[in-house]
Amino acid sequence: MKLFDVYPLNDITILKGQGSYIWDNNGNRYLDMYGGHAVISIGHTHPHYVQRITEQLHNIGFYSNSIKIPGQQILADLLGKIAGKEDYQLFLCNSGAEANENAMKLASFHTGRKKIIAFSKSFHGRTSLAVAATDTPSIVAPVNQTDNIHFLPFNDTDALEAFFAEHGKEIAAVITEGIQGVGGINVATDQFLRTIRTLCDEHGSVYIADSVQCGYGRSGKFFSHDHAYVNADIYTMAKGMGNGFPIGGIAIAPHIKPKHGMLGTTFGGNHLACAAAIAVLEVIENEKLLSHAAAIGSYLMAELNAIPELSNVRGRGLMTGFDLPEGHKDLRKRLLANHRIFTGEAKPDVIRLLPALNIQQVDVDLLIKAIKTELVKN
Numbered sequence: 001m002k003l004f005d006v007y008p009l010n011d012i013t014i015l016k017g018q019g020s021y022i023w024d025n026n027g028n029r030y031l032d033m034y035g036g037h038a039v040i041s042i043g044h045t046h047p048h049y050v051q052r053i054t055e056q057l058h059n060i061g062f063y064s065n066s067i068k069i070p071g072q073q074i075l076a077d078l079l080g081k082i083a084g085k086e087d088y089q090l091f092l093c094n095s096g097a098e099a100n101e102n103a104m105k106l107a108s109f110h111t112g113r114k115k116i117i118a119f120s121k122s123f124h125g126r127t128s129l130a131v132a133a134t135d136t137p138s139i140v141a142p143v144n145q146t147d148n149i150h151f152l153p154f155n156d157t158d159a160l161e162a163f164f165a166e167h168g169k170e171i172a173a174v175i176t177e178g179i180q181g182v183g184g185i186n187v188a189t190d191q192f193l194r195t196i197r198t199l200c201d202e203h204g205s206v207y208i209a210d211s212v213q214c215g216y217g218r219s220g221k222f223f224s225h226d227h228a229y230v231n232a233d234i235y236t237m238a239k240g241m242g243n244g245f246p247i248g249g250i251a252i253a254p255h256i257k258p259k260h261g262m263l264g265t266t267f268g269g270n271h272l273a274c275a276a277a278i279a280v281l282e283v284i285e286n287e288k289l290l291s292h293a294a295a296i297g298s299y300l301m302a303e304l305n306a307i308p309e310l311s312n313v314r315g316r317g318l319m320t321g322f323d324l325p326e327g328h329k330d331l332r333k334r335l336l337a338n339h340r341i342f343t344g345e346a347k348p349d350v351i352r353l354l355p356a357l358n359i360q361q362v363d364v365d366l367l368i369k370a371i372k373t374e375l376v377k378n
Contacts, residue, residue, distance in 0.1 A: 010336065017044025020359045022342075030336075033367055034344040038181065038213045038319070038354035041240030042283040049243055049279040056275035063271065065264075071274030078281045079251070083222040085235070089252040092269030096212030096238035097125025099248040100175065102263050103234045104129050107173035107206035110256050115167060117174040119154040121183030124175060124210055133175055135183070154186060157195045168203035173234075178224030181213035181354075184346040185314050185321025193228035200233070206256075207232045212248075213319070216240035217284055217357050220294030220317030227316065240357075245276035289357040293317040299361060300353065303368045309375045320353040321346065331374055339370035 014030075016023040020043060022030050032040065042049060056071075063069070072092060080086035093099055104116055118124065118133040125131060132144045135151055150167075152159045154176075164171065174196050180186040200207040209215075209232035214224040216237060225232055233256065238248035248268070252258075267273070284290065297317035304313045304322055313322045324331055332351055335341040344352035355363070 019043040019046075020356050020363050028340060030340040030342055031363060031366055032342050033353050033355045033359075033363075034342045035240075035354050035356055036244070037239065037344070038218065039239045039242075039244055040356045041216055041218075042243050042280055042287075042289070043356040043358050044244075046243070046279075046283055048283055049276065052275045052279035052282075053245070053272065056272055059271070061270070061272045062267070064266065065269060069269060069271060069274065071271055071278060072269045075269075075274050075277050075281070078278060078285075079249075082281055082285055083235075083251070084226075085231075085251050087254050088235075089254065089256075089258065091250050091252060091263055092273070093248045093250070093265050094246050094267050094273075095125070095248045096236065097127040097130045098265075098268075099212060099236035099238050099250050100124040100130040100133070100208075100210060101127045103208045103210075103236050103250050104133065104173060104175065106234065106250070106252065106256065106263065107208060109259075109262055110206060111172045111204060113170055113172035113205075114148045115170045116149050116172055117160070117163065118149055118151055119176055120151055121154055121180055121186060122151075122175075122177065122210075123180070123182035124177075125212075154180065154183075155189050155192045157192055160192075160195060160199065164199045164203055164205075168199075168205070171203060171205045173206040173208050174200060175208040175210055177210045177212075177214055178227070179214040179219060179316060179319050181319070181352065182346060184350045185319060185352055187314060187316060188224075188228070190228040193225055193230050197230040197232075206234060209235045211235050212238045213354075216280075217290045217293055218317055218319045218354070220290060220297055222290060224316060224319070241280065242273060242276040243280050245273055247273040247277050284357070287358060293357045296359060296361060296364065300364050300367075303364065304371075307368070307372060307375065310371075315353075318353070318355055318357060318359070321350050324349040324351060325375070328375060331371070334374050335367075335370055338374065339366075341367055341370055343367075 013025040076090040122135045124133045132149045209225040211223045233253045235251040309325045310322045
């Protein structure tokens with residue numbers, strides 16, 4: 001059987017990881033400035049993380065949600081404390097797409113409405129409703145197309161107010177990333193997020209904060225939406241939540257009431273997934289990674305801004321991007337080939353940096369030196 005060929009692959013086989021570094025099958029070491037799409041939040045094979053998962057696996061790895069799973073409540077309590085959302089409710093699932101899918105479904109249940117507002121350059125996942133709310137037509141199959149999703153310009157408060165003025169009583173939810181990842185590290189303005197909050201309050205709609213990539217401390221605050229000092233009705237999470245173990249979730253405001261059967265999952269919130277997620281939060285708290293991400297992110301941003309060839313350096317914390325200069329559109333490939341540094345991209349010409357939250361300044365310096373070396377080449 002062949003693998004279904006949907007990913008362009010680097011001819012590299014990674015066998016080992018530790019901290020912000022990974023090693024291939026030939027023993028070559030690479031600096032990981034991308035964390036496997038922002039998944040590695042506390043570094044590869046963090047000892048506390050490994051210990052937590054190992055201990056759980058020796059007891060039980062999985063049983064269904066038909067019984068009590070103590071780790072779910074432990075995780076919920078810890079998440080509420082660190083995120084500052086102790087009065088919220090937690091539904092656990094397996095991925096970011098599933099989290100966004102359930103968030104929009106829950107908003108529709110809650111409001112009895114169908115319309116969802118999404119924004120240009122958004123990415124919310126690849127499942128049915130999540131991909132319909134994703135502004136990438138090439139990955140939206142005909143069966144996913146729906147008139148219930150309405151795209152507006154990102155960061156355009158006038159367009160948002162105008163749409164609510166005409167359709168306010170039909171809008172179930174507004175879904176937005178606090179910082180767009182796949183879209184190119186586009187930061188939502190504080191005014192934009194506050195306007196969403198105000199309009200949702202006025203019209204009885206649900207504010208969904210897609211925090212799958214920009215959440216879990218990556219921006220220097222737990223949710224990137226927190227920079228605007230607003231509370232969303234639903235926060236979606238995944239990626240860094242399990243440091244590589246598949247887990248997702250939605251944090252739900254107390255005014256949204258649950259009913260048996262309205263949401264469900266087979267694997268979500270299983271024993272092993274909860275152990276992984278608990279370990280991540282314990283490390284974030286004990287190693288003060290929110291403040292570290294803010295500080296090291298500011299250092300990274302300053303160093304990138306000091307390179308005159310780079311333009312439009314942007315982001316928050318350790319979610320950073322910049323536009324590639326003319327003549328250096330292949331910089332990402334050269335960083336990997338010549339310096340063994342993994343970075344990400346956003347098409348067509350943006351480099352994305354999404355390292356582990358505990359990356360050190362010396363590692364950032366390696367990246368900066370490599371970028372400068374490549375930019376002086378013709």
